[in-house]
Amino acid sequence: MHQKKSITRRDFVKSALAGLGGYMILSDEKPNPSTTELPMKAKIVTRTLGKTGIKLPVVNMGVMNSDNPALVKAALDAGIKLLDTAGNYQRGNNEKLVGSVIKNYPRDSYVIATKVLDRSRDRSTGTFTREATTAGFIQKFEESLSRLGLEYVDILYVHDVVTRSMVLYEPFIKALDQLKKEGKIRFAGVTTHWGEPEVIKAATESKFYDVVLTSYNFKQGHINAVKEAVAEAAKAGIGIIGMKTFAGGFIDEHKTKPVDPKAAIRFVLNDEHVTTVIPGFTTFDQMTLDLSVMEDLEFTENDRKALELGYNSSGGVYCQSCGVCIKQCPKHLPIPEIMRAHMYAYAYKNLWEAKDLFSSLQVNSAMCQDCSECMVKCVQGFDVKKKFSEIATLQALPDHFLV
Amino acid sequence: MQPQRLFAGITAVLITCCGIVIGQEIPKYPKIGEWQPQKKVQVYNPDNLYDYINGASELYLNYQFQQLDVIYYKNRKKQEIVVEVYQHQSPLLAFGIYSQERSPESNYLPFGTESYIDGSNLFMLVGSNYIKIYSYDLGDSVASQLTRFGQTFISFLKVTSPLPRLIAAFPTEYLQPKSEQFVARNFLGYSFFNNGYQAFYHKDEITFRLFIIETDHPETSHQLLRQYLQHIQHPLQDAAAIHYAVNDPYHGEGIVRICSNFIYGGFGLKNREILNGLLDSVQRNICP
Numbered sequence: 001m002h003q004k005k006s007i008t009r010r011d012f013v014k015s016a017l018a019g020l021g022g023y024m025i026l027s028d029e030k031p032n033p034s035t036t037e038l039p040m041k042a043k044i045v046t047r048t049l050g051k052t053g054i055k056l057p058v059v060n061m062g063v064m065n066s067d068n069p070a071l072v073k074a075a076l077d078a079g080i081k082l083l084d085t086a087g088n089y090q091r092g093n094n095e096k097l098v099g100s101v102i103k104n105y106p107r108d109s110y111v112i113a114t115k116v117l118d119r120s121r122d123r124s125t126g127t128f129t130r131e132a133t134t135a136g137f138i139q140k141f142e143e144s145l146s147r148l149g150l151e152y153v154d155i156l157y158v159h160d161v162v163t164r165s166m167v168l169y170e171p172f173i174k175a176l177d178q179l180k181k182e183g184k185i186r187f188a189g190v191t192t193h194w195g196e197p198e199v200i201k202a203a204t205e206s207k208f209y210d211v212v213l214t215s216y217n218f219k220q221g222h223i224n225a226v227k228e229a230v231a232e233a234a235k236a237g238i239g240i241i242g243m244k245t246f247a248g249g250f251i252d253e254h255k256t257k258p259v260d261p262k263a264a265i266r267f268v269l270n271d272e273h274v275t276t277v278i279p280g281f282t283t284f285d286q287m288t289l290d291l292s293v294m295e296d297l298e299f300t301e302n303d304r305k306a307l308e309l310g311y312n313s314s315g316g317v318y319c320q321s322c323g324v325c326i327k328q329c330p331k332h333l334p335i336p337e338i339m340r341a342h343m344y345a346y347a348y349k350n351l352w353e354a355k356d357l358f359s360s361l362q363v364n365s366a367m368c369q370d371c372s373e374c375m376v377k378c379v380q381g382f383d384v385k386k387k388f389s390e391i392a393t394l395q396a397l398p399d400h401f402l403v
Numbered sequence: 404m405q406p407q408r409l410f411a412g413i414t415a416v417l418i419t420c421c422g423i424v425i426g427q428e429i430p431k432y433p434k435i436g437e438w439q440p441q442k443k444v445q446v447y448n449p450d451n452l453y454d455y456i457n458g459a460s461e462l463y464l465n466y467q468f469q470q471l472d473v474i475y476y477k478n479r480k481k482q483e484i485v486v487e488v489y490q491h492q493s494p495l496l497a498f499g500i501y502s503q504e505r506s507p508e509s510n511y512l513p514f515g516t517e518s519y520i521d522g523s524n525l526f527m528l529v530g531s532n533y534i535k536i537y538s539y540d541l542g543d544s545v546a547s548q549l550t551r552f553g554q555t556f557i558s559f560l561k562v563t564s565p566l567p568r569l570i571a572a573f574p575t576e577y578l579q580p581k582s583e584q585f586v587a588r589n590f591l592g593y594s595f596f597n598n599g600y601q602a603f604y605h606k607d608e609i610t611f612r613l614f615i616i617e618t619d620h621p622e623t624s625h626q627l628l629r630q631y632l633q634h635i636q637h638p639l640q641d642a643a644a645i646h647y648a649v650n651d652p653y654h655g656e657g658i659v660r661i662c663s664n665f666i667y668g669g670f671g672l673k674n675r676e677i678l679n680g681l682l683d684s685v686q687r688n689i690c691p
Contacts (some may be wrong), residue, residue: 062458064458064459064461064462065461065462065465067503067584067586068591068592070591070592070653070654070655070670071592071653073653074592074653086458086459088456088457088459089458089459089462090459090462090503090504091504091505091506092506093503093504093505093506100610117457159457160457193453193457193458243458244458280461282588282589282592283589283592283593283594284592284593284652284653285593285594286594344451352443352444352445352446353445356443399442
């Protein structure tokens, strides 16, 4: 890596010349604008975001991973309208980045969605704790607004909601309602990465939320439950935005088969109830590729093959929390949580977390003894009884054996 | 059950089922004054960081995140301080993610590779570790408590490293404080550039950036530069050219130069005299 080691005589001469203003000699000083063309505007196909009435391109931008203002600008110039950010991305710097770009655009030319994440939550019960307050939520949002340099945002989400109880959490609904009345947000939403069907159904039931940002991809074992909830929500006027479209970027667990991005986007947009997706591209080429989906939105047999739909990897390790199993189980055991505890122990090697969660469920493997054969047919192919039995052994371990 | 058999059984469960070796009973992290670390240290790895910080985890993975330890401290008043230790593959990568998140307006402190207090929280870069210390309702003692925590963790980790050397190559005139970054992937939005350093500058209401890309060999840099020029459809000049005035379709007009195994340049400032002056400074620092 050290330049001194590999520098050549020629390099040395060039460097010395440049150091003396030699760039004027060995340079191509005149820019040649005729050789570089500004990026073409993408073909834009729009859908309407539920009752908000906002017309959006079916592909937009999740800014989350970008450190590049030129990329955000290129996205807007290419016809993208929705920029999705959050107060917790890069500790607020992501919102500052978005703010630095949009200040040069008319306010009605873009749509901003941001999120407030409150970590005051009990993970074992899936509820916010009393530290999650209306005032705290509003304060976090005001900071976001300031970083974005805006007087209002178009969509504000309660970020990372996993249960019905969290969707209906009164202090946050109160905060969102107040912000709407003050004109600081136009629409309210929730985001969900886990337990999507329950969250989406609760958002519909609430009659309060306007938008749901949900994980939606070809690898979800409970995709039918997601689709069903999305359809109900759309019917009720809720705008649906899809995320995690590429499902981590690889088809297989060993990360040898990259996902075909266009096929993955078309899979989601094949559901007419989804208004748009927000891929987190980080290069101009990725952006161009993602936008080119709008040339042809039809989800084809080739796409199906590219995504290896029908492929069953014995369920992997991630329980998608679809909840189908709970109805199948005669004891109505909290199987998604049990599977999650199993994942903590066996996939993540996090015994503390596993035992903590499992103990909070107050179940034991003896509860399965009444059934000679397990009635649960997991949609992901999990051997539920076996996993339950394995994780139940943890309960016997004293805490001090766990790191 | 006899204790030995119980122990053997537990060992078998831990090793055969979970692939985990029995740990120590002693807490890993130190007691800090009246603050006692709770036994339960949450540990996250690249597979489950998502569970803790959701979608923000993707960026951490780009910077070769290895492990996160979350340590909960409590005092006798039941107040809590939470310490998050993000371990990355190298000090440079830890700086990369830290530089994405750091806040220029904050109160910077003279310890660690770099550290600052933002509100009731302390953020530190210490070698390959990016440490975040969150406090709640500590009142007037917040700064002193956080400082004590920070210094204790620096001593505890027993690692140190300076800021990446190329950070010092950016000239300070017009530099926006603490805007220097190391970007681990898709630098400048081009996948072929892979990684690089950038810093943002401000002059007369105009924000512009300088950048430096370091490769392993001068020839690699020349190849990369040729690839870039082809990509933006800029005519290839004499192979000996070391300075290009380009019109990048996304970054606009700018200057790109090469010396030894470095490609460096600037975008966003039309005043060529100033831009070239700044780039001359960069060159003096990287190719003296």
